[in-house]
Amino acid sequence: MSSLSEYALRMTRLSARLFGEVARPTDSKSMKVVKLFSEQPLAKKKETYDWYPNHNTYFGLMGTLRFLGLCSGSKYRESTFILKNQKCKYKKEKGKKKVIYNLTTKIKLL
Known part of the structure; x- marks a missing residue:
């Protein structure tokens, strides 16, 4: 009785x-498909949905640091304020504008 009964099968x-x-014996090609479908879906993998950092948290923290004066921001932001300040100075020299932007506090000065 080497073979199993129908009930046992x-x-x-x-x-x-x-x-x-x-459930039944399958070839290697079919086993690849079985493995593919037995894995967790791509959308539920932690590497997929946790790829980017939490930008809202970092944005709030950087805003708080800038408000407290501990972080001046990126070089782009600094260079932008320097250019705005220079533009305002040139306009003031021409007599067109009286407001100058301050680089550190970002408040309009008269």
């Missing part, structure tokens, strides 16, 4: 289906 197939295994 059906029970092994049922247990394989219950526990997520392959």
Whole structure:
């Protein structure tokens, strides 16, 4: 009695289906598909949805640091304020504008 009875075959197939295994013998190509579908979906993988940092938190922290004067921001921001300040100075020299922007406090000075 080397072969299993029909009842035993059906029970092994049922247990394989219950526990997520392959119910019948399959070839290697089909096993690749089975492995592919048995993995967790791409949208539920932590590497996918946790790829970028929490920008809202970092934005709030950087705003607080800038408000307290501990962080002046990026070089782009500094150069932008320097250019604005120079433009305002040139306009003031021409007599067109009376407001100058301050680089550190970002408040209009008269």
